[in-house]
Amino acid sequence: MATDHDATAPAEAPVRILLPQVLPALVVGVGSALLFLGISTLADELQSVLWETVPDALDIGRYSSLWMITVLTVTGVTVGLVVWKAPGHAGPDPASEGLGGPPLPPLVVPGLLAASTLALAGGVSLGPEQPTIAAAISLAAWLGLRAAPDVPGAFWVSLAIAGTFGALFGTPVAAALVLSEALTGQPGRGSLWDRLFAPLLAAGAGAMTTQLLADPSFAMGLPPLTDPGWEDLLAALVVATLGALFALLGCYAFPPLHRAFGRLRHPMLMLPAGGLLLGLLGALGGHLTLFKGLHETKELVGSIGVYSSGELARLAVVKLAALLVAAAAGFRGGRVFPAVFLGTAFGLVVQALVPEIHPAVAVSSAVLGVLLATTRQGWVSLFVAAVIASSPAMLALLCLASLPAWLVVTGRPQLELDHQGRSRR
Template sequence: MFHPRARTMLLLSLPALIIGVASSLVLIASMKVASVFQQFLWQRLPASIGIAYDSPFWIVGMLTLTGIVVGLIIRYSPGHAGPDPAIEPLISMPVSPSALPGLLLALIIGLAGGVSLGPEHPIMTINIALAAAFGSRLFPRITALDWTILASAGTIGALFGTPVAAALIFSQTLSGSNDIPMWDRLFAPLMAAAAGSLTTSLFFHPHFSLPIAHYTQMRLVDIASGAIVAAIAIAAGMVAVWCLPRLHELLHRLKNPVLILGIGGFILGILGVIGGPLTLFKGLDEMQQMAFSQTLGAGDYFTLAVVKLAALVIAAASGFRGGRIFPAVFIGAALGLMLHAHVEAVPAAITVSCAILGLVLVVTRDGWLSLFMAAVVVPDTNLLPLLCIVMLPAWLLLAGKPLLAANRHEP
């Protein structure tokens, strides 16, 4: 009834569905625990002792304590809480399962404590390791690379609430051939991504879109404006690219993760006092609060963007377990709103979407993911042609430039 190629794809469907659902459940459980812990640390606990959660004392103290606790986990847990996200790509080969409890605990404490990183890198690492460990026993004929692809696709679908991002990302890595078309290779990863996104949607809906005025029609001047905005965002991101490896090397000369992360947490607390509570945490909820605010002006948006960018660099350089995509989206949104406030003739839809495109491109160096993030934050079909055009000069600016990553150091 089915062609042998179709039967092969059907055989991979079951493990893909299982991996997609499991990847989403790991994400949902982690985010729920972190959310409950965050409410306790930043609402119930300060209220019970009569301290404002946004007071300088509480912000500095909480982030310093968070750094010390995460440092203790990294130093004493088996596997040292997994790889340092500052020196590892988002998708990499499986780590030892023994490192996963420490990594999960470090992630939850960092998210709840207000560290300016997202969950994507640790969740990706956890899901890939679990998929490889259990999958190789249940389906021994499937290779570790295939488990890595399925778990990463399921995680991407779960993180963004849609399989579209996974389709875009893997379409450039899983190329087809004369014997096996690209969509044959994409079938199982898309199945995992779809399962992950649907499972996530049963519990909550990731809310990325901002209340930005509708963009009516593309004009030539808008293309030029968008390219300039993207270039400004790239310039800001390249400052972080220059700072991260140098700061990472400087901090890790101390050798002791408790000391490194304690210092990092203290600096994050100082930055949190300067930027306020909006610059804390992973940035998605705070981005919504920023966009809906009626009191923020150009200077406020600039402060939020600069402080969040500095916090991202400090958190990554210190070795906190977290990802850099979600904070980059916040920075891009703040930068875009600031540029629109300065030059109101340029629509906010252009400034925000193009700034996000530029920042995410610096952080990920992935054109499809950058286009996707810009399009979901400002969901306007009239913008898609403009974003595709703006991507071209943005990609030229970054061609051959270093990545936002630290260098490995000899122990």
């Protein structure tokens, strides 16, 4: 008969269960980082050819309107060819894909990565996160289930997600936050940290690999806020809420725009048309509204005081339109990186209109609101905003600012559709 002590003893995962997870976690974490770095490096090299070498050889402006329209239209054509002809058509419709999901067949991965690389290099306003995570999940699950058939596929999926998040952000913290959200309420033996043990190790391995081989940084060079006051708290609450409302406009516009491109039916019509529209938007907004947006965000922050509020508003509106068109037309890519630029531009609009607001408060609060609206990933939104602020004193303000912004976005459409083309909420 069990004693009272036995009945109340916590069910903890023993060390003998956790230790065998170390090697798979390290392998998947490093592999995910190498996949991310390889795709990023290839895209950067191709981007340099398209936007520097060729226009210089032709003696035309690198970011002239004609060149932007030409390159983005051609990018639409080449991505359309990949989506049309590649096995599995480069994966499912990206409008209905988030950061994760079930493993894709391995044959789909080459087309997905090729389409993503071409879009990144060609100036499409999408990031590398969604295709890279999907590819890492597919490869980790395929190889892992062959190496260890008795291990559940969900284990390999969690390692791939964590490892890629660690590589993308250069730190395992974001992966831990995302997975803690995913694991909340799931049944399973052991504590939350028992279940996070292997994914967090994979995230750390991915982050360290990126740190050793590259220089990832979301720090934008904002002047730090060292002594926040009540006026800073009020500004953070208001700006985060306004940023969320601004991004929600795009979330409401996304389904009808997606349906409009869907009427074209064929990728060789949808993607070239999307590329042409992106080129026209680039000509309207300038080169800062192109690409995934991380480098452009740093350039924008480094030019505080240079742009008027009207110019900044134009950048924000054009970037929002470019993000919507890119996602609706079927380009393969993620939405977190361009949303960071979008939030930064919106925050700088507010700061230009109300110079008394500290730039770190305006930018990080706006990024928080925009990410909450577009992703509904609360922890990731808070993490990215805090990293951009580069000021520990901002963390309390951002935590409080997330609350009214969340009240605005919860239950509203997000920038992702279900497989029937309806907004997820």
